[in-house]
Amino acid sequence: MAVFTPLELSDISEWIAQNFQIGTATAIRGIHGGIENSNFFLDTSADGKPQEYVLTIFERLTAEQLPYYLELMRHLANRGISVPKPIENRNGQILFELKGKPAAIVSKLPGLSRLSPDSHHCALVGEMLAKMHLAGKDFNLTQDNLRSLVWWKKTVPDLLPHLDVDQRQLLQTELKAQEEFFGSSEYAELPFGASHCDLFRDNVLFDPQGNGNQAADRLGGFFDFYFAGTDKWLFDLAVTANDWCLADNKKDLDPELLKAMLAAYEAIRPLSTVEKKYWPMMLRAAALRFWISRLWDFYLPRNAQMLTPHDPKHFEKILISRRTV
Ligand SMILES: Nc1ncnc2c1ncn2[C@@H]1O[C@H](COP(=O)(O)OP(=O)(O)OP(=O)(O)O)[C@@H](O)[C@H]1O
Numbered sequence: 001m002a003v004f005t006p007l008e009l010s011d012i013s014e015w016i017a018q019n020f021q022i023g024t025a026t027a028i029r030g031i032h033g034g035i036e037n038s039n040f041f042l043d044t045s046a047d048g049k050p051q052e053y054v055l056t057i058f059e060r061l062t063a064e065q066l067p068y069y070l071e072l073m074r075h076l077a078n079r080g081i082s083v084p085k086p087i088e089n090r091n092g093q094i095l096f097e098l099k100g101k102p103a104a105i106v107s108k109l110p111g112l113s114r115l116s117p118d119s120h121h122c123a124l125v126g127e128m129l130a131k132m133h134l135a136g137k138d139f140n141l142t143q144d145n146l147r148s149l150v151w152w153k154k155t156v157p158d159l160l161p162h163l164d165v166d167q168r169q170l171l172q173t174e175l176k177a178q179e180e181f182f183g184s185s186e187y188a189e190l191p192f193g194a195s196h197c198d199l200f201r202d203n204v205l206f207d208p209q210g211n212g213n214q215a216a217d218r219l220g221g222f223f224d225f226y227f228a229g230t231d232k233w234l235f236d237l238a239v240t241a242n243d244w245c246l247a248d249n250k251k252d253l254d255p256e257l258l259k260a261m262l263a264a265y266e267a268i269r270p271l272s273t274v275e276k277k278y279w280p281m282m283l284r285a286a287a288l289r290f291w292i293s294r295l296w297d298f299y300l301p302r303n304a305q306m307l308t309p310h311d312p313k314h315f316e317k318i319l320i321s322r323r324t325v
């Protein structure tokens with residue numbers, strides 16, 4: 001569990017009662033998993049009925065950056081995409097301050113993660129991702145993906161002293177290739193819009209249908225939009241495929257899983273010819289993005305009550321694999 005800012009029920013019960021219409025706070029528990037923010041399950045009781053929410057204290061994102069993510073969730077939820085809905089306070093605001101940091105409360109989605117997905121799960125995720133992209137077309141805020149090329153270029157020099165010769169060469173060569181790709185006229189042509197940019201297996205919940213048969217799972221929803229941004233939809237799909245469609249060797253793509261995801265995505269939003277051409281390059285960009293952020297978290301960590309950084313080697317292997325396709 002990463003809890004950078006601990007919270008007790010006594011810290012928030014009066015604040016909840018005074019500012020919100022979600023009943024009386026009855027319990028708050030730090031959430032295991034997650035490495036970015038301090039997350040808590042918040043239970044309340046309203047008219048005798050138990051309610052569940054997720055309270056997040058933002059540790060890195062600023063109050064200026066946050067409206068994009070929270071308004072995007074509100075927009076998508078209003079368009080029928082299953083995502084957490086930000087809760088308004090009595091003044092209609094969805095972004096607050098708690099312990100001197102920005103904070104939000106969102107609805108808790110039902111369901112559980114499927115960390116060993118099959119084709120059925122990959123298809124459900126591909127389908128909803130395409131629907132989400134289209135539902136975001138009339139979202140009127142824009143904000144860059146804050147973990148894209150500009151951040152890679154700024155961060156890579158800080159990482160180089162921690163790496164061996166081969167790793168340094170791989171990182172620098174790939175960064176250069178991606179700079180050229182991002183600067184090309186064909187890259188500029190790729191369709192873009194509100195993108196999740198971090199749709200890993202641990203950011204999706206499924207609703208099991210009771211009989212333990214995973215083939216009957218329905219999609220519960222997407223959450224953790226705090227790396228979202230206005231980006232190429234193909235990048236979003238590549239991030240998602242690199243995690244969901246991983247082969248048993250944990251580096252290549254599994255053809256069956258990938259086929260299921262792409263077919264379901266394309267049934268809603270077919271990829272253009274240019275998107276198909278640059279798919280391999282985008283898979284590399286998506287692998288590079290998470291190799292860099294994992295190296296950064298590993299070598300330049302922050303204080304937290306308990307924080308286990310993700311393994312950077314995982315994405316180094318994925319990047320090498322994507323470069324050999
Ligand atoms: N709206 C929600 N509904 C249900 N569960 C949620 C919701 N938001 C968060 N969770 C739970 O909290 C856990 C941690 O949340 P999250 O993944 O957002 O953490 P994080 O630190 O912000 O991000 P990251 O995954 O990027 O490290 C999730 O794995 C999930 O179990």
Ligand SMILES: N[C@@H](CCO)C(=O)O
Binds near residue numbers: 310
């Ligand atoms: N999904 C990211 C963590 C940040 O959300 C990773 O696995 O590196």
